[in-house]
C-alpha cells in the first residue's frame with residue numbers, strides 16, 4: 001500500500017497528530033482483539049510522543065491493554081544511560097499505567113547473540129500463545145504499531161546503510177557489532193519482522209533529516225541502493241510524520 005505522508009509546519013503539529021493517531025489505533029486494536037502491541041525505537045522519538053501523556057489521551061487510553069516491545073536495543077544494562085529501555089521508561093513508560101508484565105525489554109547480562117536469540121524466541125512464544133498476532137503472509141509476529149525514528153543517514157532501528165543486517169531474510173532479530181551511531185553493539189528487529197506489522201509510523205523531525213527524506217520521498221527518489229528507511233514496507237500501513245525541517249529539501 002502507498003505510504004501516507006503527513007507533512008506539518010511545526011513539530012508541535014506533528015506531535016499533536018501523532019498522539020491522535022496512536023490513540024485511535026489503540027482503541028481500534030483493543031476493540032478488534034483485546035490488546036495493543038506497540039514497538040518503540042529510541043532517541044528523539046520520545047520528544048514527539050509527548051502529547052500522548054497529556055489530556056485527553058492520558059486518561060482516555062486503556063493503558064492496561066498495551067504490550068510494549070523494543071525495536072532495537074544497545075547491549076548495555078537496562079539501567080545504563082545508553083539503554084533504549086531506560087530512555088523509554090524515563091520518558092514514557094514510567095508515566096502511564098501499563099502493567100509491568102506487559103513490558104518486554106530485551107534481557108540484560110547476556111551476550112548480544114544470546115540476547116537477540118532470546119528475544120526472538122520470546123516473541124515466537126508470544127505468537128504461539130496468541131498474545132501477539134501472526135502475519136498470515138510471513139508467519140512473523142504482527143505488531144499493531146511500530147513507532148520508529150530515522151537517522152540522518154536514513155537508518156531505521158539499528159539497520160544501517162552499508163551493513164549486511166539490512167538484508168536479513170529469515171531471522172526476526174539480529175546483532176550489530178559496529179553501529180556507526182554509538183554505542184556500537186546493538187540488537188535489532190530485522191526487516192522481515194518490521195514489515196510484518198499492521199502499522200509503522202516513521203517519525204522524522206528536524207532539518208538534519210532533510211537529505212535522507214529527499215532521497216526516500218523526493219521526486220527523484222533513489223531506487224539504486226535504497227536507504228534502509230526505503231525498505232520499510234509493511235503489510236499494513238506506513239505513515240510518515242514529518243515537520244517542515246524534515247521536508248525542507250522536498
Ligand SMILES: O=C(O)[C@H](O)[C@@H](O)[C@H](O)[C@H](O)COP(=O)(O)O
Pocket residue numbers: 041042043044045071072073074084148149150151152155156157158181
Ligand atoms: O538506538 C537508537 O538510537 C534508535 O532506536 C534509532 O534507531 C533511532 O530511531 C534513530 O537513530 C533515529 O534517532 P534520532 O531520532 O535521535 O535521530
